[in-house]
Amino acid sequence: GAVVSQHPSWVICKSGTSVKIECRSLDFQATTMFWYRQFPKQSLMLMATSNEGSKATYEQGVEKDKFLINHASLTLSTLTVTSAHPEDSSFYICSARPTFGADSPLHFGNGTRLTVT
Amino acid sequence: GENVEQHPSTLSVQEGDSAVIKCTYSDSASNYFPWYKQELGKGPQLIIDIRSNVGEKKDQRIAVTLNKTAKHFSLHITETQPEDSAVYFCAAIKAAGNKLTFGGGTRVLVKP
Numbered sequence: 635g636a637v638v639s640q641h642p643s644w645v646i647c648k649s650g651t652s653v654k655i656e657c658r659s660l661d662f663q664a665t666t667m668f669w670y671r672q673f674p675k676q677s678l679m680l681m682a683t684s685n686e687g688s689k690a691t692y693e694q695g696v697e698k699d700k701f702l703i704n705h706a707s708l709t710l711s712t713l714t715v716t717s718a719h720p721e722d723s724s725f726y727i728c729s730a731r732p733t734f735g736a737d738s739p740l741h742f743g744n745g746t747r748l749t750v751t
Numbered sequence: 752g753e754n755v756e757q758h759p760s761t762l763s764v765q766e767g768d769s770a771v772i773k774c775t776y777s778d779s780a781s782n783y784f785p786w787y788k789q790e791l792g793k794g795p796q797l798i799i800d801i802r803s804n805v806g807e808k809k810d811q812r813i814a815v816t817l818n819k820t821a822k823h824f825s826l827h828i829t830e831t832q833p834e835d836s837a838v839y840f841c842a843a844i845k846a847a848g849n850k851l852t853f854g855g856g857t858r859v860l861v862k863p
Contacts, residue, residue: 638794640794668851675858676855676856677840677853677854677855677856678795678840678853680850680851683850727794727795729794729851739785739797739800740785740797740851741797742787742794742795742796742797743794744793744794745792745793745794747792
């Protein structure tokens with residue numbers, strides 16, 4: 635089956651530093667990937683849609699300069715949390731849809747738990 | 752935009768009993784409805800999905816039903832086992848669109 639690998643699975647950083655999270659589709663190509671944020675005991679909140687070779691589309695209220703997204707290849711998207719603060723601590727999850735297959739299901743990575751101290 | 756409501760938010764069942772989770776959606780154009788299972792500290796895993804041209808789909812102990820007229824769909828888990836304990840999310844999406852709208856989630860606890 636389709637596998638999405640997310641790295642790292644957890645990270646602790648100091649306030650003011652930046653953290654990069656990688657999302658890779660291991661056995662399929664993904665023109666589009668999605669980044670979600672999940673707070674404890676809540677549903678997934680879509681942050682942005684990452685498109686290979688073009689700019690990401692951010693949801694309302696999500697700061698694009700704060701959460702930098704790069705989708706440089708058909709198998710890799712990265713989310714960089716810049717100048718992280720404690721309120722950015724959360725569970726970040728990516729998902730990807732195979733490029734070929736009009737209604738292919740979304741496959742999710744295992745998430746990255748970010749803790750900003 | 753699409754709005755997906757999910758009930759109940761928590762569900763406790765005895766091992767061997769059935770569990771039912773219900774979702775309603777608002778956009779009649781939505782035509783793909785996946786269900787995800789999320790275990791603690793992990794990402795959501797697709798367990799079953801249904802498209803709008805089908806009313807019911809079954810995979811072993813899991814089944815999903817869809818009522819397009821009423822705009823609701825349900826997940827049925829039969830003969831529940833402790834390993835079914837997790838948070839379950841329903842979702843809806845339009846074929847031509849990309850955004851998956853999630854329900855609020857149901858925390859299922861299967862008691863041995």
